[in-house]
Amino acid sequence: MDSAQPEARRAVTLRRVLTGAVLVAVPLVVVVVVLGFGSAYDQGHAATATAAPGGADPYPRLLVALPVILAACHLAGLAARRLGQPAVIGEIIAGVLLGPSLLGLLWPAGFAWLFPGNVVSIINVLAQLGLIFFMYLVGSEIDLDAVRRRGFTAVTVSQVSIALPMVSGIVLALGLYPVFGGDVGFLSFGLFIAVSMSVTAFPVLARILTDRGLAKTALGALALTCAAVDDVAAWCLLAVVIAISQGGSGNEVFLTIALTLVFVLVMVYAVRPVLAKWLPRVPESAVLAILLAGIMLSALATEEIGIHPIFGAFLFGVIAPRKDPVVSRAAGKLGSVTVTLLLPLFFAYTGLRTQFGLLGEASLWAWCALITAVAVFGKWVGSTAAARLTGVGWRDSLSLGALMNCRGLTELVVLNVGLQLKVISPTVFAMLVIMTLVSTVATAPALALISRFGKKSEKDTEKTAGPAAAESR
Secondary structure, three states: OOOHHHHHHHHHHHHHHHHHHHHHHHHHHHHHHHHHHHHHHHHHHHHHHHHOOOOOOOHHHHHHHHHHHHHHHHHHHHHHHHOOOOHHHHHHHHHHHOOOOOHHHHOHHHHHHHOOHHHHHHHHHHHHHHHHHHHHHHHHHOOHHHHHHOHHHHHHHHHHHHHHHHHHHHHHHHHHHHHHOOOOOHHHHHHHHHHHHHOOOHHHHHHHHHHOOOOOOHHHHHHHHHHHHHHHHHHHHHHHHHHHHHHOOHHHHHHHHHHHHHHHHHHHHHHHHHHHHHHHHOOHHHHHHHHHHHHHHHHHHHHHHOOOHHHHHHHHHHHOOOOOHHHHHHHHHHHHHHHHHHHHHHHHHHHHHOOHHHOOOHHHHHHHHHHHHHHHHHHHHHHHHHHHHOOOOHHHHHHHHHHHOOOHHHHHHHHHHHHHOOOOOHHHHHHHHHHHHHHHHOHHHHHHHHHHHHHHHHHHHHHHHOHHHHHHO
């Protein structure tokens, strides 16, 4: 009896071992057999993945491209500051240098490895996301109270600084269209060229005024107010251009414009009071999420209407509460990510679309010089004359004209919209990018020159008129 028990235990143990072995072995055999049959598909799938463009996983390459873009923009921004320019100038130039105009020209293999098609697509998505966040920040920085206080002068200067460049832009488009118009209708082409001549970059202008210590002066306050009014008018004009270029028939264009007006009224008279009353009451941890949702939904609304998503994001920034400290902190967090990470991607994507190699002929560079001259002349003369006629002194009028000539990032946004809609060709896009860089880079030196000659003229006047005249002044 006692000897039978150990044998029974051994039999039970043996059965358990055999059962476990079968349970492990059978799945392993099935896996091996299936893998054996499936190996025939491996070669065909590998060949298909190799042959298909963009078949490789883009994320490892993206994780290389992003640090390169950020480092290039940061270093170029530092160099621009040392040269007396705002950092955004260096960042724009860095984006161009990373594109086919320099990197693709000097090192085609490295350019193709760093920016394959699938990586460029992801950069574009991130850049467009950063663009609508940036437009929200631009809208939130517009001081509506200042616009009301300086209403007459600001509106007069800004509208004349738009009207004269638009007229000169239309005349310029008459010459450009037979050469560069392509299949685009003249109405869309001419209006877009006119709008591109009329833009002033509010964010870059604010940075230049801050760097030069002019932000708190009367000239700086007037320039910021004029640029704010100018920006709003320019976006409205661009919305009309987009509606015309995409609308098709006259009824469709009218419907797009009517829906846009309805959207503006709803945002101003319905959404704005709700945000002002409700947003300061929600927990601080939820404010940023609400702002992000509002920006993206507003952008989606204008996209569905038939104009660009940037208009919805910009308008949401205009109507969002700005005096509440919780909202301001949330906007600051959004601005840190946008300016540090997403905007450099927009500069890089713009650079990837800019091909200065298309301007290989002397005649094309002559057209580029003419575009730049018309843009600078129309904006400067219009702003200076309007300011002088409203009672501003000559020195401040000339300075205001130089400041309103600053195009920068806002112009790049407009140009990218035009290229995306195929209203302008890549060649015209490259010319307008050069015009943007030249007119923006010239702003700070022009201010310094006007200031130097203005002070010299005042000293000469004091010597001629005597101390009594100087004291009275």
